[in-house]
Amino acid sequence: MNASVPGTMPPASITFERVTVRYPGSPKNAVEEVSLGIAGGELVVLLGPSGCGKSTLLRTVNRLVALSGGRVLVGGNDVAETDPVELRRGIGYVIQAIGLFTNMNVGQNVAVVPSLLGWNASEIDARVDELLRLIGLDPAAYRQRRPRELSGGEAQRIGVARAIAARPRALLMDEPFGAVDVVVRTALQRELVRIVAELRTTTLFVTHDVEEAFRLADRIVVMRDGRIEQIAEPIELFEHPQTPYVRELVHAGDEVYRRYFMRGRELLRAK
Amino acid sequence: MSYLVEHPMRVGLLAAGHLELVGLALVVALALALPIGLFAARRPRLAPWLLGTLGAIYTIPSLALLAVLVQLFGLGFAPIFVALVVYAQFMLARNVVAGITGVERAQVDAAFGSGMSAGQVLWRVELPQAMPVLIGGVRIAAIAMIAIATLGGYVGGVGLGVLIFNGLTLHQPQMIVAGSLAVSALAILVDLLLRLAERYARA
Numbered sequence: 396m397n398a399s400v401p402g403t404m405p406p407a408s409i410t411f412e413r414v415t416v417r418y419p420g421s422p423k424n425a426v427e428e429v430s431l432g433i434a435g436g437e438l439v440v441l442l443g444p445s446g447c448g449k450s451t452l453l454r455t456v457n458r459l460v461a462l463s464g465g466r467v468l469v470g471g472n473d474v475a476e477t478d479p480v481e482l483r484r485g486i487g488y489v490i491q492a493i494g495l496f497t498n499m500n501v502g503q504n505v506a507v508v509p510s511l512l513g514w515n516a517s518e519i520d521a522r523v524d525e526l527l528r529l530i531g532l533d534p535a536a537y538r539q540r541r542p543r544e545l546s547g548g549e550a551q552r553i554g555v556a557r558a559i560a561a562r563p564r565a566l567l568m569d570e571p572f573g574a575v576d577v578v579v580r581t582a583l584q585r586e587l588v589r590i591v592a593e594l595r596t597t598t599l600f601v602t603h604d605v606e607e608a609f610r611l612a613d614r615i616v617v618m619r620d621g622r623i624e625q626i627a628e629p630i631e632l633f634e635h636p637q638t639p640y641v642r643e644l645v646h647a648g649d650e651v652y653r654r655y656f657m658r659g660r661e662l663l664r665a666k
Numbered sequence: 667m668s669y670l671v672e673h674p675m676r677v678g679l680l681a682a683g684h685l686e687l688v689g690l691a692l693v694v695a696l697a698l699a700l701p702i703g704l705f706a707a708r709r710p711r712l713a714p715w716l717l718g719t720l721g722a723i724y725t726i727p728s729l730a731l732l733a734v735l736v737q738l739f740g741l742g743f744a745p746i747f748v749a750l751v752v753y754a755q756f757m758l759a760r761n762v763v764a765g766i767t768g769v770e771r772a773q774v775d776a777a778f779g780s781g782m783s784a785g786q787v788l789w790r791v792e793l794p795q796a797m798p799v800l801i802g803g804v805r806i807a808a809i810a811m812i813a814i815a816t817l818g819g820y821v822g823g824v825g826l827g828v829l830i831f832n833g834l835t836l837h838q839p840q841m842i843v844a845g846s847l848a849v850s851a852l853a854i855l856v857d858l859l860l861r862l863a864e865r866y867a868r869a
Contacts, residue, residue, distance in 0.1 A: 484781030492775075557776075
């Protein structure tokens with residue numbers, strides 16, 4: 396463990412304290428009284444069906460969604476008291492639709508946050524090359540490409556590179572691999588596990604895919620109807636589900652599923 | 667045609683005046699249409715009403731509008747200039763709205779999520795992507811304005827319309843033809859240039 400790589404901020408803890416979100420005009424809360432603590436460097440997966448509030452909860456961390464009640468702390472600081480623009484520049488953000496800027500090339504996309512932060516040109520160039528190599532793409536071949544010339548898997552790799560370019564304290568990922576095919580998804584998951592282990596960035600990862608959650612997570616947070624059903628390590632979730640919903644979701648007690656999930660997890664971390 | 671050949675200086679000067687009128691009106695019209703369009707683009711429920719109002723103004727016959735404007739400003743440059751600015755609003759604002767709302771939602775989300783301020787999202791992501799549609803609006807507006815500006819010859823003694831209206835008064839068909847040809851040539855030329863700009867912005 397080397398936490399003292401030059402220019403690397405220590406990974407931030409993320410704390411939710413009785414977080415409630417109600418969208419304007421909605422009759423019920425999207426997120427209701429959620430409390431959750433995430434340690435620095437941890438990879439936590441928010442797992443649940445669509446509409447359960449997991450994306451909403453994720454987006455409270457970088458203030459893309461406003462709270463109706465409670466507090467969110469990043470690195471011990473209340474996000475409500477942090478300038479949103481400054482806050483977001485320190486937190487990586489990856490979404491399913493990727494959203495690469497089509498008026499920029501790949502290099503410019505990856506360089507977005509460093510240039511917003513005012514890094515000088517040579518630092519940015521070096522960082523872009525370093526990141527493209529980190530995600531397994533040849534810098535010389537990819538820097539100048541336009542987003543439209545990329546495959547789905549390549550585009551999402553660039554999306555991840557853009558998010559981690561300025562060495563963020565935390566990384567938010569909203570169903571990032573939901574739109575790519577299974578083989579590419581596995582490759583991306585493997586890379587993510589490697590990158591997160593290398594950078595030790597606190598990562599909050601949203602998915603509705605149980606298998607993906609079991610593969611990636613240090614801890615899984617199961618959500619339903621805006622509330623947390625259970626917080627547990629993957630194996631714990633399987634062996635001691637605390638609600639009927641969780642039991643059904645993870646196929647608790649089914650030995651085939653247990654071996655399947657655990658094997659997927661091992662394979663992803665195999666050298 | 668003979669008039670064009672015999673009086674190239676006079677036609678050239680009037681064409682320059684025509685372009686000056688349209689150019690100035692276009693700049694002022696854009697300065698108004700950009701904020702109006704941006705305002706409408708951010709308010710999807712209000713946008714149809716705003717654009718509908720501008721569209722309704724656009725359907726007022728130009729002679730009728732000019733009659734009112736002459737009452738307000740007197741004869742000269744002002745009434746035709748104001749008329750052009752007013753007419754251009756619909757075409758320009760509509761394309762500002764189309765260009766901005768046409769930007770992929772995910773890119774705007776990613777831009778804010780990356781820590782861009784609202785101004786940076788506009789200048790670095792939204793406007794560059796809206797540019798081809800914006801230039802398309804400018805092109806359509808410019809052509810329409812070149813045509814309408816012909817009435818400047820009637821109410822202000824400005825532009826190539828002078829040839830047409832003088833030709834009508836003096837029963838000189840060759841002046842009318844010369845004026846009409848020059849207006850058409852101007853419109854075709856401006857259309858061509860802005861098409862090139864549009865293609866360049868798309869690349």
